[in-house]
Amino acid sequence: xxxTSPCAQRVSSCEEKDIEKEMxxxxxxxxxxxxxxxxxxxxxxxxxxxxxxxxRILVAEKANIQRSGCLAAGVNALNAWLGDGQTxxxxxxxxxxxxxxxxxxxxxxxxxxxxxxxxxxxEKMGLVIQKNPDGSYAGRGRHNIKINxxxxxxxxxxxxxxxxxxxxxxxxxxxxxxxxxxxxxxxxGAVGLSADGSAAVAVSARAVLIATGGAAGLYRPNNPGFSxxxxxxxxxxxxxxxxxxxxxxxxxxxxxxRFVAQRCKDTIAPTGTIALGVxxxxxxxxxxxxxxxxxxxxxxxxxxxxSENRRGRGPCFLRTKGISPQQEEDLLRAYLNMAxxxxxxxxxxxxxxxxxxxxxxxxxxxxxxGHTGSGFWVDKGRRTxxxxxxxxxxxxxxxxxxxxxxALAEGKIAALTILDDLADLPQAQWDSIDxxxxxxxxxxxxxxxxxxxxxxxxxDVFALExxxxxxxxxYAGGIRTxxxxxxxxxxxxxxxxxxxxxxxxxxxxxDAEDLYRIYELLDRLxxxxxxxxxxxxRRETRWPGFGIHTDYPARxxxxxxxxxxxxxxxxxxxxxxxxxxV
Amino acid sequence: MSVLxxxxxxxxxxxxxxxxxxxxIRIRQGGTAFLPHPEECWxxxxxxxxxxxxxxxYYLGADIGGRGGRMRVEEDGRFSHWIIILPQHAxxxxxxxxxxxxxxxxxxAGAGRTVTITVDRSDANKY
Numbered sequence: 001x002x003x004t005s006p007c008a009q010r011v012s013s014c015e016e017k018d019i020e021k022e023m024x025x026x027x028x029x030x031x032x033x034x035x036x037x038x039x040x041x042x043x044x045x046x047x048x049x050x051x052x053x054x055x056r057i058l059v060a061e062k063a064n065i066q067r068s069g070c071l072a073a074g075v076n077a078l079n080a081w082l083g084d085g086q087t088x089x090x091x092x093x094x095x096x097x098x099x100x101x102x103x104x105x106x107x108x109x110x111x112x113x114x115x116x117x118x119x120x121x122x123e124k125m126g127l128v129i130q131k132n133p134d135g136s137y138a139g140r141g142r143h144n145i146k147i148n149x150x151x152x153x154x155x156x157x158x159x160x161x162x163x164x165x166x167x168x169x170x171x172x173x174x175x176x177x178x179x180x181x182x183x184x185x186x187x188x189g190a191v192g193l194s195a196d197g198s199a200a201v202a203v204s205a206r207a208v209l210i211a212t213g214g215a216a217g218l219y220r221p222n223n224p225g226f227s228x229x230x231x232x233x234x235x236x237x238x239x240x241x242x243x244x245x246x247x248x249x250x251x252x253x254x255x256x257x258r259f260v261a262q263r264c265k266d267t268i269a270p271t272g273t274i275a276l277g278v279x280x281x282x283x284x285x286x287x288x289x290x291x292x293x294x295x296x297x298x299x300x301x302x303x304x305x306x307s308e309n310r311r312g313r314g315p316c317f318l319r320t321k322g323i324s325p326q327q328e329e330d331l332l333r334a335y336l337n338m339a340x341x342x343x344x345x346x347x348x349x350x351x352x353x354x355x356x357x358x359x360x361x362x363x364x365x366x367x368x369x370g371h372t373g374s375g376f377w378v379d380k381g382r383r384t385x386x387x388x389x390x391x392x393x394x395x396x397x398x399x400x401x402x403x404x405x406x407a408l409a410e411g412k413i414a415a416l417t418i419l420d421d422l423a424d425l426p427q428a429q430w431d432s433i434d435x436x437x438x439x440x441x442x443x444x445x446x447x448x449x450x451x452x453x454x455x456x457x458x459x460d461v462f463a464l465e466x467x468x469x470x471x472x473x474x475y476a477g478g479i480r481t482x483x484x485x486x487x488x489x490x491x492x493x494x495x496x497x498x499x500x501x502x503x504x505x506x507x508x509x510x511d512a513e514d515l516y517r518i519y520e521l522l523d524r525l526x527x528x529x530x531x532x533x534x535x536x537x538r539r540e541t542r543w544p545g546f547g548i549h550t551d552y553p554a555r556x557x558x559x560x561x562x563x564x565x566x567x568x569x570x571x572x573x574x575x576x577x578x579x580x581x582v
Numbered sequence: 583m584s585v586l587x588x589x590x591x592x593x594x595x596x597x598x599x600x601x602x603x604x605x606x607i608r609i610r611q612g613g614t615a616f617l618p619h620p621e622e623c624w625x626x627x628x629x630x631x632x633x634x635x636x637x638x639x640y641y642l643g644a645d646i647g648g649r650g651g652r653m654r655v656e657e658d659g660r661f662s663h664w665i666i667i668l669p670q671h672a673x674x675x676x677x678x679x680x681x682x683x684x685x686x687x688x689x690x691a692g693a694g695r696t697v698t699i700t701v702d703r704s705d706a707n708k709y
Contacts (some may be wrong), residue, residue: 063603072603072626076707130706140709148706150662171605195605226621226643229604230583235624236604266646267583277709329686330708333701336664340653341583341625344642347666347697348651513608 023445023512024199027430027437030058030167032418033190033205035174035241037061038069039404040393041211042156043118044411049163052419057166058203062195062236062516064170065157069213070234070370070394071404074150074338076273078129079403080115083139088112094143095401098297100542101560101579102254102373104398106380111399114409119145122408125155141276150337152404171195175240175519176440177208177248177389178433187248187388188428191440193519197512200444202437206425207388207418210376211411214368214394215239215527217465220473220480221364222268230341232261232268232363239367241395243523245376246530246567251385253397253564253577254373255527256534258365258546260302260483264318265359269339271318274358277334278327280318282360284308290316294545298371302362302545306482317357328354364479365546367527370394370402372546377564377577381417382410385566388425390414398562448515449508461517464504468525471496476532477547485535486550494532501525530565533572537563583642584620585629586652591637598629598638630655631662639667660703668695 032048034041037059045059061068082091091112096103119137123129128148130138137145160166174192179185189204216233229235246252262271274280281289282304290313294304305316323331331353335342346352369375375397376384384391392410393402402410472478475493477485485493504525507518540556541549562577587598587607594613606622607615607629615637617623630638636656642648650669655662687698 063605064601067601067626067628068603072624072628076709128704128706130708138706146706146709148703150701150703170600223643223646225645227583227646229622229624230643230646231624234603235622267642273707273709332686332699334707334709336662336699336701337707339625340627340640340664341642341646343664343699344640344651344653344666345647348642348649348669349647516605 023441025441026199026201028058028201028203029427030203031056031206031422032058032209033203033207034059034209034211035190036069036211036213036395037065037160037168038211038213038393039071039156039407040395040411041209042160042411043408044209044211044392044415045166046159046163047412047415048419049166051416053165055165055419055422058205059160059166059168060172060174060190060192060203061168061170062173065153065160065168067153069153069237071149071153072234073340075147075152075404076149076334076338077140077144077146078119078405079144079272080112080401080405081119081137081139081143081145082112082115083137083142083145086142091143099257099373099400100297100299100555102257102542102562103400105580107378107399110380110413111402111406111409114412115405118405118408118412122152122155125159127152127155144276148337169201172201173240173516173519174201174203175244177244178202178204178428178436179248180428181432181436184387186425187386188433190244191437193444193516195516197448197515200441202441204428204430204433206422206427207390209414209418210241210245210384210389210391210395211393212241212395213237214366214370214374215242215524216366218367218469218472218524218528218531219364219478220469222361222479223266230268232263233366233368237394238520238523239527240520240523241391242367242375242530243526245384245386245389245391246526248386248389249566249568250389251377251564251566252530253375253377253562254534255367255531255565256538256547256563257372257374257543258531259368259372260365260546261363262302262305262360263363264342265315265361267339267341267345268363269335269342271360273334274318274320274331274353277331278320278323280320280323280358282316283319283357284313284316286313288313299543299545304545305360305362306545310482315359315361317359319357320353321355321357323354325354328352362479362545364473365477365483367531368394369397369399370407372400373397381420382414383417383421390418444515447508447518448512450510459503459507461507461509461514461521464500464507465521465524468497468500468521468528471500472528476528476535482548483546484548484550487536490532490536494529497525497528497532501529530567530572533565533574534563537574583625583646583648584623585617586639586641587615587617588637588639589614589616591635593635593637595634597632597634601628601632603628627655631657662701662703664699664701666697666699668697
């Protein structure tokens with residue numbers, strides 16, 4: 001593995017120079033900087049490395065690419081696939097219907113066109129995919145195939161390790177983008193710190209790909225106590241990519257299209273495996289099947305469970321009672337390959353799925369471009385609105401239902417676009433960006449104050465995170481209100497998030513190992529602020545399972561458009577873009 | 583939910599701290615691993631899988647129905663043996679040898695009974 005700590009080892013494809021100061025400081029130079037070594041980021045790196053062996057590629061990963069991101073525990077199906085003669089157009093129709101029209105056709109089509117090559121490539125890397133007798137992939141529903149994906153991330157990481165022009169910086173958390181100061185505004189690198197707070201890192205890059213994933217932890221979670229991180233999406237995906245883009249002035253789209261997942265109660269484990277795998281129907285406490293009443297879209301299913309609960313007919317379950325011993329055994333194993341907590345729950349409680357129906361609940365809302373449409377506004381090549389900056393996977397907006405194959409396909413598209421663009425993207429000279437780098441580094445250093453714990457009253461990073469989640473829960477449509485919000489509530493949410501942001505700006509930590517937490521909180525607050533502005537701008541209810549605007553509780557065709565935003569002079573400017581004239 | 587790291591069994595290799603997707607596991611002065619904020623664990627089990635000493639056990643917090651059971655995993659080539667140590671007051675688990683579809687092995691009696699489920703990585707999931 002090309003696993004290097006920024007401070008421990010000299011890296012082969014980067015030039016590096018030391019600057020002597022308190023925090024160790026590193027300046028690295030590369031052609032392509034990929035922020036985030038998850039599904040999209042790893043595959044973008046592999047694509048660029050294969051196509052252009054002389055191009056230097058640097059992957060900056062906050063943890064270790066072996067097990068980082070959404071696929072850490074594994075995944076047991078690929079949920080974006082064109083089986084049984086399905087075409088990219090068919091997938092487009094499916095996504096358009098599911099997202100109630102708010103999608104970018106060009107993005108969904110180019111993504112779907114890439115499913116086949118991405119998945120067959122994964123199989124070549126060693127992924128086990130279940131086959132039919134004729135050699136075709138075995139389906140689980142129309143767009144799903146069955147795999148053993150427990151080791152999908154180690155397989156991707158191993159492939160990354162095969163290319164000598166890829167350098168992986170594990171345990172590096174990039175916080176902000178660098179912008180050229182002369183001439184046309186262009187993104188030319190990024191700055192950040194090592195996870196242990198011992199080093200500050202600046203990277204000069206000709207192109208930067210945001211592949212950080214989406215944002216969890218904005219809202220008070222299902223399990224707010226000890227198991228607060230037992231959530232659907234990685235709690236370590238803090239919306240860093242969105243936030244650094246927002247601060248640099250990139251255009252964002254559809255943040256108001258939040259995602260609420262239907263999950264097994266408490267363990268927040270996937271339900272699709274039960275619903276599609278053993279054909280379990282969703283029932284309310286009276287044993288009634290209710291899905292037809294609410295529609296079969298992702299939002300409709302979420303709305304169904306919330307509504308049945310509100311109407312006094314909850315809790316809701318997946319009807320597994322009576323499944324065969326073999327089906328039960330297969331479920332136990334399937335969950336070990338992606339959500340082991342569910343298997344442990346069944347075994348230790350004795351509430352086996354053949355005997356007890358599985359209770360389901362909706363999660364707190366997330367911002368995640370791989371499932372709904374939130375993220376960077378990108379062109380077909382996955383260029384953002386800022387020159388030199390690209391986005392793929394959960395970070396990129398406009399193309400819901402990416403799942404693993406779509407994240408891979410987008411990583412590939414972005415990598416190929418970057419290689420095409422690279423000739424016009426010269427390396428920024430260090431002396432032209434040193435001023436920005438020094439300002440960021442000074443900010444990092446100023447926030448570590450040994451012995452400062454307790455200074456500044458009761459506010460520490462944990463308290464402010466909890467306060468943020470409470471505000472979002474109560475005033476911006478969290479679980480507390482059944483995902484409902486109003487003009488009045490959103491104004492309160494906006495003001496309180498701004499107050500919390502001003503408190504967070506003053507935060508310090510006594511232990512350098514906690515330094516990154518301040519920046520994660522600041523990132524989440526920036527994402528919350530943009531999210532609230534988007535919720536305010538869409539004066540209708542389009543996806544009732546993901547959120548209900550109580551002042552405008554019906555769908556309004558006037559809002560057959562994209563709601564986009566740009567942060568300019570610390571003010572969020574909202575504007576509309578038509579659905580089709582892209 | 584979270585993990586317990588048994589410092590008496592820890593081999594001080596640091597593999598768990600390296601792999602944790604949340605950078606949550608830290609190393610003490612003496613080299614043993616510990617989890618300063620157990621409530622921040624996502625439950626992905628990556629640390630269990632890389633711990634060759636079997637020093638890390640996975641458990642569910644009481645807030646999500648945990649009853650004191652523990653789970654470990656032993657990697658054995660393409661096989662993963664998931665070993666669940668049942669809590670003392672485990673409900674109606676089937677007794678030793680009773681496993682309807684033949685892939686679950688139950689052993690022992692009373693507190694400390696174990697259930698082992700083996701997963702073959704070369705087999706795709708049925709679901």
